[in-house]
């Protein structure tokens with residue numbers, strides 16, 4: 001069944017507003033996308049009628065909160081096709097998931113002289129935790145080089161691997177320039193040498209169906225707020241064989257089995273990695289976001305965004321002062337561009353005055369910007385509710401900006 005774009009837009013309350021006297025055009029979806037009413041309503045309903053701490057009380061509200069949270073864990077398991085719900089850990093977002101992984105995996109498996117690989121296309125969240133871990137442990141951080149088209153250099157990557165390599169970290173989709181990385185190849189090459197792979201899925205979950213078993217990644221991380229869910233909730237997925245060997249990241253309530261002054265034993269998976277009171281409202285919002293995405297159909301979302309992306313690329317390529325950063329073989333989600341002689345911050349400020357929300361800056365990916373010789377870009381990024389008319393308005397506005405600086 002085809003859904004009209006007007007109907008889809010009607011599901012998102014935030015879109016229907018005037019900003020600086022103009023109708024809002026929201027093209028900053030890679031930073032966070034907007035929330036459908038059903039997600040907002042679910043959170044309101046939780047705090048209005050169900051709120052209680054989980055796993056801790058025998059009383060009615062605690063029982064229904066706990067059940068709703070654990071049902072969501074199963075729904076997330078199904079959403080990414082994990083083998084077990086014990087492999088689904090709730091965190092506050094991708095950043096926390098990766099910090100958990102770097103700390104815990106690092107403690108268990110990384111020592112002096114070992115090597116850790118990240119790609120040159122990473123967001124700082126999948127770069128700095130590994131860099132810090134390596135500094136702490138006396139390990140070596142190696143960076144997969146970027147090629148001029150914005151794809152990773154897989155030949156160089158293959159040569160980097162050796163018996164000291166302990167883990168490979170790469171994003172599925174680059175937030176800075178939209179490259180879709182060949183993760184199947186990266187995982188295949190790594191596994192041939194017995195090296196585990198972590199995929200940062202922050203920019204992928206809203207565009208692709210995720211199947212962690214088919215992908216065969218060892219760890220997968222993502223944020224709820226980039227897939228129509230609330231902020232403050234994220235997922236850390238890990239294969240049970242690793243999670244069982246990894247120590248807790250944080251300690252405190254809920255992750256404990258037995259405590260005395262002399263000793264402590266830890267709770268079973270997944271609770272071993274979930275210290276403290278979880279963000280139950282956020283978890284239930286994420287549950288509803290998964291329902292929303294399933295109802296929309298991930299294929300329909302992907303198809304719509306691809307249409308918008310190609311439409312925008314076609315138009316932008318005709319504007320002389322626009323330089324699109326990266327021409328990767330496959331692109332999803334975002335287009336990054338530099339304007340000849342015009343600072344990205346100035347351009348984004350003027351676009352904002354015209355009601356258009358885009359991100360400007362280095363997108364927390366300074367190594368990527370440095371590689372392309374820019375200090376930042378303007379990034380437009382798409383979601384299910386964006387329209388071709390919005391792209392037209394954006395392109396006209398951009399031409400206006402360029403005209404102002406001539």
Ligand code: 7TS
Pocket residue numbers: 030031032093094095096123125126171173174175176200202203223359363364
């Ligand atoms: N990894 C990637 C690939 C990302 O794009 C982001 C956030 C993160 C990790 C961190 O996710 P968080 O939810 O923990 O913040 N990316 C962006 C962005 O591109 N603009 O704002 C946030």
